[in-house]
Amino acid sequence: MKYVWVLILCFLGGFILPAQAQEKPAKSTGNAALEKELYEVELKWMKAEHDKKLSGPDSMGEMWMDEFFDVLPGGRVVNKQEMMDMMNKADPKPGTGAFPVDFKIRAIYGDIVLATDHTTIKGLDSSGKIVPVREMNVLRMFVKDKGKWRVAGAGLVPVAAP
Amino acid sequence: MRYASVFALLVFSSFSAPAFSQPAMKMGDKDWVALEKVLDDVNNQWLCSGKYYKAKRQDCVDFRAQYWADQFFEIGQTGNVQDKAQMVASQTAGAAKTPDVVRGTGPNPQEFKLMAVYGDIALATDHTIFKVADASGNLSVTSEARVLRMFVKENGKWRPAGAALVRIAQ
Numbered sequence A: 001m002k003y004v005w006v007l008i009l010c011f012l013g014g015f016i017l018p019a020q021a022q023e024k025p026a027k028s029t030g031n032a033a034l035e036k037e038l039y040e041v042e043l044k045w046m047k048a049e050h051d052k053k054l055s056g057p058d059s060m061g062e063m064w065m066d067e068f069f070d071v072l073p074g075g076r077v078v079n080k081q082e083m084m085d086m087m088n089k090a091d092p093k094p095g096t097g098a099f100p101v102d103f104k105i106r107a108i109y110g111d112i113v114l115a116t117d118h119t120t121i122k123g124l125d126s127s128g129k130i131v132p133v134r135e136m137n138v139l140r141m142f143v144k145d146k147g148k149w150r151v152a153g154a155g156l157v158p159v160a161a162p
Numbered sequence B: 001m002r003y004a005s006v007f008a009l010l011v012f013s014s015f016s017a018p019a020f021s022q023p024a025m026k027m028g029d030k031d032w033v034a035l036e037k038v039l040d041d042v043n044n045q046w047l048c049s050g051k052y053y054k055a056k057r058q059d060c061v062d063f064r065a066q067y068w069a070d071q072f073f074e075i076g077q078t079g080n081v082q083d084k085a086q087m088v089a090s091q092t093a094g095a096a097k098t099p100d101v102v103r104g105t106g107p108n109p110q111e112f113k114l115m116a117v118y119g120d121i122a123l124a125t126d127h128t129i130f131k132v133a134d135a136s137g138n139l140s141v142t143s144e145a146r147v148l149r150m151f152v153k154e155n156g157k158w159r160p161a162g163a164a165l166v167r168i169a170q
Helices: A002-023 A031-050 A080-089 B002-016 B030-046 B057-067 B084-097
Strands: A064-071 A077-079 A097-109 A112-124 A130-145 A148-158 B073-075 B081-083 B106-118 B121-133 B139-154 B157-167
Touching (some): A031 A097, A031 A112, A031 A130, A031 A148, A064 B106, A064 B121, A064 B139, A112 A148, A130 B073, A130 B157, A148 B106, A148 B157, B030 B057, B030 B106, B030 B121, B030 B139, B030 B157, B057 B084, B057 B157, B073 B084, B121 B157
Parallel strands (some): A064 A148
Antiparallel strands (some): A064 A077, A097 A112, A112 A130, A130 A148, B073 B081, B121 B139, B139 B157
C-alpha cells in the first residue's frame, strides 16, 4: 500500500511539473541566469547570420527550429529557408551586421521564452565608414528542444525617430 | 524489485514530460487548419473587431484586461515595448478621451496565418489595417502592419500572449 501512494505521487508529478513551468512568473530569481544564457544564444545566432554559417554547430541550420520565421522591417514574413538564403546572399563587411543589447525576458511558458532586445544594424556609409543604419526593438522567441535552447523566430520593429 | 522498476520509470516520466517542444501537428494538416480558425477568432476577440465590435472603447479595454495572459506584452509600431499593465493603462487613458467607437475603426486584422505551434504556445501573423473615421463617419486607413501574434493555452483555453507590430512599407 505504501508503494501505491509513492507511485500515485510520482505519476501526478509528471503532470504538475509542466503546469508549474507554465505558471512561472516573468520576474523570478532564476531569470538572470536564463537571460544570460539566452543572450549568449542570441549572439551566436547573430554570428551565424553574419558569418553565413548554414550548417554545423552554432549554425542557422542547427540553431533555428524548422518552423523558424522572421517578420522583417517593412512587414515581409520569411521562413527558415528564405532567411538562410537571404543571409547567404548578403555581403557583410567586418564590423557590420546586427548588434543586440538590452536583452530582456518578457515571458516564460515552460520551454518557450519570449524576449525583447534593442538591435542596431550597422553598415557602411558612402565613405566606407561603419555607421548605424537602423535601430530596432526586436521580439526574440526561443524554444528548449531536447534540452537545448533553439531559435523560433523574431519580429523586427524599427524604432521611430524621436 | 518489481515496484522499484515501476517507481524508476514514473520518476523518469515526471522529468521527461516537460520536453514537449516538438510540434505535434504540421502546417496545413486538419488539426493545424482547425487551430488556425480558433486562433483567428481569438484574434478578433482580442481586437474587438468584426462581430466582436464594442461601441464603448473602455468595454474593449476591460475585456482585454481579462483576456490577455498575465505575461502579455507588445512591441508597438514605433518600437515601444509595453507590458499588460502599461497597455491597459494607456488604452484606458485613450478610452477616457475618445469613449465611443465607430464600427470599423481601429485594428482590422486579415490574412491570419498560423506559423508555428510549440505545445501550448502558438505563433501567427496577420495583416492589420488601422482605420479612423472622419466627422461624417467615413473611414480611412491610417497605417498597416504585419503583426506577429503569440497565443498561450491556459486551462484549456487559448489567450493572447503578446504581439509585435511591424509597419508595412507603403
